[in-house]
Amino acid sequence: MVQLASWWLQFPRTLRRVAQIRGVAALGAGGILFLGPLVFNRLGLSSSQIGLALALSSAVGLVARASSGLLLDRGIALGTPLRLGAICSIGADLLLFRAHSFHAFVVGELLLGLAMGLYWPAAELASAQFSAPLPSSEGFALARTADALGIAAGALIGSCIAWGLGAQALRLIYGVDLVGMLVLLWLIRELPKRGLPPAPVKLAPGQKRSWWGQSLLPLLAVSLLGTGLLTLQQSALPLDLANGGLARAGLPEAGGGLLIVLQLLLVLMLQWPVGHWLGSKPVAKGLRLSLLCFSGGCFLLAFSALHPKGLVLLLLAQPLLALGTAAFLPTITEAVVESVSSENQGLALGIYSQTWAISGISLPPLAGLLMEFQGHGLGLWLVMSGLCLAALGLLQPSWGKGSVPYSQSS
Secondary structure, eight states: OHHHHHHHHTSOHHHHHHHHHHHHHHHHHHHHHHHHHHHHHHTTOOHHHHHHHHHHHHHHHHHHHHHHHHHHHTTOOTHHHHHHHHHHHHHHHHHHTTOOSHHHHHHHHHHHHHHHHHHHHHHHHHHHHTOTTSOHHHHHHHHHHHHHHHHHHHHHHHHHHHHHHOGGGGGGHHHHHHHHHHHHHHHHTTOOSOOOOOOOOOOOTTEEOOTTSTTHHHHHHHHHHHHHHHHHHHHHHHHHHHHOOSSSOOOOHHHHHHHHHHHHHHHHHHHHHHHHHHTTSOHHHHHHHHHHHHHHHHHHHHHGGGSTTHHHHHHHHHHHHHHHHHHHHHHHHHHHHHTSOGGGHHHHHHHHHHHHHHHHHHHHHHHHHHHHHHSSSHHHHHHHHHHHHHHGGGOOTTOBTTBOOOEEOO
16 A cells, blocks of 8 residues: 555646546446447437447537647646546536437537547646656556556446346446546646647657658558547447357447456556556657457457357457556557657647547447448457457657657758
């Protein structure tokens, strides 16, 4: 306990407050993101309907993320988008708690998309700006650890609700999120308006920063793939677990929820040590590790559909997916922050956040249609496994610590 307190107190006070904010926000998100589809799947909505609603939610988030990033670069206080996001999330919780139709589900998801779009650029920028005197990579490692703790706790609470009170009570996850948003509004009161922007990497003579340079496009492609896979774990994986495979029987809501909680607990255990270790390594190393783990985990998810004891393969996939997540999240964010000048970091994080929205728009409905056509997730996870292996060819040796992608001027 003393060691845990000593570890916690090594971080700047304001960075600790940011971590608390992110942990509380993730508490509600853990239940909603991973178990929300099960609530409305139980009500009779199809996989394609749920995927469409999630895609529309991400479309709203696409605009909100860019707007939030632009406002942050123009000097708006960090707490303002966080407050607005919390208010939108409370509205969504009140609606979804009582929703029984596809229309109400869509409206609630649109509010959640707006809330997340406002929240994420501000939360990421706060993690970077309040890291000093520590490097921003340490701030992101702590922030992602807080995210992992909150998400795991939220999903565990939701699974325990389904286990103890029955699957019909799973809707209480929206009540958990509502309480978390109220606590978040209270925590934001003590957050300073702005912090110190982390210094971007110094360029060699003759080099020029450019978001749309030739070397940046592979980074954004890797980001799209990684965020897309994480999105599918929130939308398609719960439905795949519930529906079953060619030979594997479907899991009840509580069983599928507990399997997802297992992965989230593993992410929680791995996030700080992995993020801290990779903070001093080339970002290409962290991305390579994440892609290999994602590919292996998806391969196991795919072939779990072919065996009556496929649950064993599902269990074996969770450590790989957890390690991939723990390696990917802080590494990709650190690369984005280092790649632009301080006056454009808000917009940079907004653009990075767009990859979450774009993958959320495109993949859930496509995955829902593919799963409805095949009746299982075998094809979906095989495609994702192959794409992760192919993406290894996009990684560039120049993506090193202090040497993330820049375009070379003539």
